[in-house]
Amino acid sequence: MIETRGLRKSFRSRAGRETKTVEAVRGVDLQVAEGEIFGFLGPNGAGKTTTLRMLATLIEPDGGEATIAGADLRKDPAEVRRRIGYVAQGGSTWDESTAREELVLHARMYGIGKAEAHRRAARALDAFQLSEYADRKCKTYSGGQRRRVEIALGIIHEPKIVFLDEPTTGLDPQSRAHMWDEIRRLRTEGMTVFITTHYLDEADALCDRIAIMDHGEVVAEGTPADLKREISGDVVLLGLDVAATPQAAQLLDSEPYVNKLETADEGGLRLYVDEGATAIPQILRRVDNAGLALSSIELHRPSLDDVFLTKTGRSLRES
Amino acid sequence: MKLARDTWLIFQRQLQLLLRNPVWVFVGVFQPVMYLLLFAPLLKPALNAPSQAEAYKIFVPGLLVLLAIFGGLFQGFGLIAELRAGVIERSRVTPVSRLALLLGRSLRDVVSLIVQAVIITLLALLFDLRVFIGDLLLAYLMLALIALMTSAVSYGVALKVKSEDALAPLMNTVAQPVLLLSGILLPLTFAPGWLQGIADWNPFSWAVDGTRALFAGNLGDDKVWQGLSIIAVLAAAGVVWAARQFARSVR
Ligand SMILES: Nc1ncnc2c1ncn2[C@@H]1O[C@H](COP(=O)(O)OP(=O)(O)OP(=O)(O)O)[C@@H](O)[C@H]1O
Numbered sequence: 172m173i174e175t176r177g178l179r180k181s182f183r184s185r186a187g188r189e190t191k192t193v194e195a196v197r198g199v200d201l202q203v204a205e206g207e208i209f210g211f212l213g214p215n216g217a218g219k220t221t222t223l224r225m226l227a228t229l230i231e232p233d234g235g236e237a238t239i240a241g242a243d244l245r246k247d248p249a250e251v252r253r254r255i256g257y258v259a260q261g262g263s264t265w266d267e268s269t270a271r272e273e274l275v276l277h278a279r280m281y282g283i284g285k286a287e288a289h290r291r292a293a294r295a296l297d298a299f300q301l302s303e304y305a306d307r308k309c310k311t312y313s314g315g316q317r318r319r320v321e322i323a324l325g326i327i328h329e330p331k332i333v334f335l336d337e338p339t340t341g342l343d344p345q346s347r348a349h350m351w352d353e354i355r356r357l358r359t360e361g362m363t364v365f366i367t368t369h370y371l372d373e374a375d376a377l378c379d380r381i382a383i384m385d386h387g388e389v390v391a392e393g394t395p396a397d398l399k400r401e402i403s404g405d406v407v408l409l410g411l412d413v414a415a416t417p418q419a420a421q422l423l424d425s426e427p428y429v430n431k432l433e434t435a436d437e438g439g440l441r442l443y444v445d446e447g448a449t450a451i452p453q454i455l456r457r458v459d460n461a462g463l464a465l466s467s468i469e470l471h472r473p474s475l476d477d478v479f480l481t482k483t484g485r486s487l488r489e490s
Numbered sequence: 491m492k493l494a495r496d497t498w499l500i501f502q503r504q505l506q507l508l509l510r511n512p513v514w515v516f517v518g519v520f521q522p523v524m525y526l527l528l529f530a531p532l533l534k535p536a537l538n539a540p541s542q543a544e545a546y547k548i549f550v551p552g553l554l555v556l557l558a559i560f561g562g563l564f565q566g567f568g569l570i571a572e573l574r575a576g577v578i579e580r581s582r583v584t585p586v587s588r589l590a591l592l593l594g595r596s597l598r599d600v601v602s603l604i605v606q607a608v609i610i611t612l613l614a615l616l617f618d619l620r621v622f623i624g625d626l627l628l629a630y631l632m633l634a635l636i637a638l639m640t641s642a643v644s645y646g647v648a649l650k651v652k653s654e655d656a657l658a659p660l661m662n663t664v665a666q667p668v669l670l671l672s673g674i675l676l677p678l679t680f681a682p683g684w685l686q687g688i689a690d691w692n693p694f695s696w697a698v699d700g701t702r703a704l705f706a707g708n709l710g711d712d713k714v715w716q717g718l719s720i721i722a723v724l725a726a727a728g729v730v731w732a733a734r735q736f737a738r739s740v741r
């Protein structure tokens with residue numbers, strides 16, 4: 172659905188007398204499949220917005236190519252525009268207009284007729300639970316309501332792909348959960364959704380596949396599960412008393428699913444396994460058969476932050 | 491066809507938003523009326539005109555051109571607000587015509603200028619101004635072209651500088667000499683030669699002369715077609731340039 176090759180963009184900015192060149196995006200290769208929610212995860216200034224703005228025809232890339240919904244970004248930007256929707260990070264509604272007016276206008280800018288534009292606006296207001304405020308000025312909306320209007324604007328022409336730049340930033344947890352549902356609904360309607368985020372949990376829970384971006388480059392790409400598995404697999408922590416620990420270690424060390432085993436000084440074991448979900452029942456069976464008593468069992472899965480840490484040497488939470 | 495449709499779409503939206511703001515409508519009508527009522531009485535003695543009607547024939551066209559210039563030049567501020575709200579970027583991701591994004595806005599400015607001009611003309615009629623309807627319509631065409639040019643330029647500059655802080659001094663710096671050298675408030679008939687010479691290079695000076703000729707009923711005066719052509723060419727150039735700014739990437 173989206174394919175990019177070596178997409179690049181640098182900005183020149185002037186600070187006092189010096190001109191500095193910021194390489195915002197340095198050669199991004201991406202493949203996004205039809206009907207998936209693709210996430211762009213990265214810290215501030217990673218180049219997420221710049222990449223999205225290039226894909227949405229708003230700025231011209233310095234280099235590289237992209238095909239979006241079958242249209243060539245460089246040769247036919249007009250066709251790309253017809254096929255995509257884009258919701259900017261910073262908002263796009265006018266204070267003095269109402270949601271309905273904005274939706275109708277936006278639909279009509281895509282060439283949709285007046286009657287049909289009104290029908291679609293009504294449908295979108297309904298779908299995004301905005302009907303109640305539809306005829307109130309946008310400046311009276313809450314942050315979450317406004318964000319919903321903006322997303323409704325982005326898909327009013329039923330694009331094949333919609334780009335959402337940080338759709339949930341600034342929303343409270345409840346509105347965020349709602350927004351996730353809305354985004355999943357778009358996927359069920361057959362849309363390909365490309366979002367950016369710097370929330371680990373959002374990338375993890377919402378996205379089918381993600382690309383982790385840092386300093387203008389994609390440092391990792393895959394499903395959240397695959398990326399995490401690539402890191403180290405899962406860790407199972409067994410709580411045992413000191414006396415029972417050596418016996419349990421001996422017992423489990425020879426098991427084929429245990430990649431590595433560590434003994435804790437205060438008793439207990441750390442087992443490195445590929446997949447905790449399948450390993451735990453086997454571990455339990457083994458320990459139980461040997462008549463050993465477990466005080467606890469815990470499963471630790473690597474987070475996307477661990478992935479980011481491995482790839483960049485920094486934690487996403489810190490940067 | 492698409493251009494006409496898109497322009498109409500943007501024009502409607504902009505007009506609707508303008509009318510929604512009663513303050514703007516009030517100021518737009520009130521200001522010119524004040525000029526007419528409070529400034530015009532000084533004219534007859536100042537211009538040494540034989541009658542009040544004669545004084546109006548000189549002053550009203552100048553006032554209208556002044557309104558057209560200033561009405562247009564300061565439209566860029568509204569655009570910067572739209573830029574900041576993300577409305578322009580939102581428009582630019584749609585296939586809407588870039589020229590229409592400009593024309594729809596500029597035409598709104600032209601229409602509001604013409605409404606002001608009509609109000610002023612009607613009021614001046616009460617003060618015994620007399621002008622032929624044909625001449626008047628041509629004068630309105632001149633005003634429309636001026637407003638189209640100045641508003642287009644203002645939008646183009648706004649898209650380039652992207653901030654009110656830069657736009658305000660810039661527009662003032664442009665407006666001031668243009669105003670002083672156009673003979674808008676007082677005709678340059680009595681100006682020394684060197685001042686006349688500079689004014690010849692000011693397109694608005696030609697526009698004012700042409701408009702005055704029309705109000706005086708001298709349709710055949712060369713100044714009429716000269717003024718109209720100069721302003722028409724400049725308006726076309728301004729529109730083309732500003733539309734390019736809409737097409738280029740802006741943030
Ligand atoms: N118009 C511009 N002019 C100059 N520099 C820019 C411009 N736009 C972006 N940059 C720079 O490019 C880099 C990438 O910015 P970008 O907005 O793409 O980051 P981001 O990943 O979207 O960050 P955030 O999570 O904060 O939104 C930053 O260093 C930024 O300062």
Ligand SMILES: [Mg+2]
Pocket residue numbers: 219220221260336
């Ligand atoms: Mg961003």
